[in-house]
Amino acid sequence: MTNAPDSAPASDFIRDRIRADLASGKVQQVVTRFPPEPNGYLHLGHAKAITLGFSIAKEFGGRCNLRMDDTNPAAEDQEYVDAIKADVRWLGFEWDAMYYAADYFDQIYAWAEQLVQKGLAYVDDQDADAIAASRGTLTAPGKNSPCRDRSPAENLQLLRDMKAGKFADGQKVLRAKIDMAHANLNMRDPVMYRIRHMHHQRTGDRWCIYPMYDWAHGQSDSIEGITHSLCTLEFEHHRPLYDWFCDSLGIEKPQQIEFARLNVEYMLTSKRKLLLLVEGKHVDGWDDPRLPTLRGLRRRGYPPQALVAFCKHVGVAKFNSTHEIGLLEFHVRDWLNKNALRRMAVLDPVRLVIDNWPAGEVEMVDAQNNPEDQNAGTRKVPFAGELLIEREDFMENPPKDFFRLAPGREVRLRFGYFVKCTGVDKDAAGNITTIRCTYDPTTKGGNAPDGRKVKATIHWVSAAHALDAEVRLFEHLFTSPDPASADGGDFLKLLNPRSKRVVRGKLEPSLRDAKGGEAFQFERVGYFYCDDQDSKAGAPVFHRTVSLKDSWQKAQQKGGK
């Protein structure tokens, strides 16, 4: 990889802090965790957090846990738990321990009673609206609840009654007793427990009160002995509360450190917005290759190694920023270039006939599987007198800097022969139906014995042997690099109508045996992924992962229109 290797550990404010904690003896062994809520699928933003958490643990010889932050049964589901585990493993990480916040419910509850007995928490009878109304605003202080001064004994009884199911949903709530005038609204007597007579995917019907995030997260971290609790910037204002709970309980207090979440051009990484795209059928499900979900990226053909390399390269800071999608694509190409087998495929075919080719003869030519990897070997590809080439590789009246086929020009057919264009056949409408050529039999394999050179090598496929297959061409899902800040928040207006195009390609026959999950480079075109979802035996379906860099096209766009 071209990015910083593991031998030269990254330096950033988090790692600096960890080094300092290790040096001072505050921390013996680093323990981190990735704590997703199982209420949705993981996306690229999570990949950054996962890469960070696991990489740091590894770099410092520590451990990293995977913990389901499953404290709200309303939105969570076992399906997501399974999907999250699979996605983390797909990225290439393995947790040292798998935990569930729900498994800590007994301990967390015991701690709640402790706080009540210390006079640091109370049961409030107010409903949600009343609590919201009395919380005050960003500029005005809140008002104390009429229940705020209940005695510890009464509060304890009430809390036990809550736990025992004596109250209906929303009837009572347990609150921390901090300061209703605090500048940080999170400190204005935050709710710790709410009543939810609801089945939990892990604890079943054992509980009818569930802890809020703030009242479960830090405690879970503490139980697991997390040393550095990494999270995104929006939790900064929660840190005082995180600390307050641990301090009030007198338990081990992990260090919460916040970092900026990952933003990438043309991508949306908000569970809510992704949900709108999926439910509104603007994409074909959570694993649509145009989505930044890990499952979508997988089906797009983005190698996990490339994603991780990207996440490492991106670094970590406290400044919100948006990365160019080109950087992601660089890492994808970088990995695929070294690992993807080369094949030939013509996506927009035009017929090419070699007039002096021996009638009916088919020759099997040797083709390299990967010039970047000599161990990849070679394969045989059928070559014949009637071929298909890419329409854009021929021009009847080419500009001077067009190197490909044109009347009177000679080019190399990759791994085949030199051919010279002698003319074209057209239909009544003037469209080119056939490009006529002659070949030089002495240039077998692509080299001329007389040493003459050609300026271009183009790819081809034998018309009689070509595999007709579905190829899906993807582009950015949005027309704007920043769909999140769409006019009036309506990012749906920015959907790119060309984000998915389906074509029938003409592929070299060996691709008939492509298996779902395999990645190829269609020479001179791009990287393609054999979709494991829709491919059938003998009928593979390919997804364009990313195109090859095309300096010819770039020059065209710059010069012309």
Added chain:
RNA sequence: UACCCCGUGGUGUAAUCGGUAGCACAGCAGGUUUUGGUCCUGUUGGUUCCUGGUUCGAGUCCAGGCGGGGUAACCA
């Protein structure tokens, strides 16, 4: 109009105890090449948000300003 966080080339990120800015991607130019891919080489971009201050010396410390982001769920 409260509080918190942040502000380095186009993008992102780095710079030991303060010693005059590095890397990657992108861009540009050239070379190699049976992919106008890869690879190699060279190269253009920064008054480190602004203004003051401390200092022999500040991206790094201090003050003020400007700009960006975040926060008012019985969500996480």
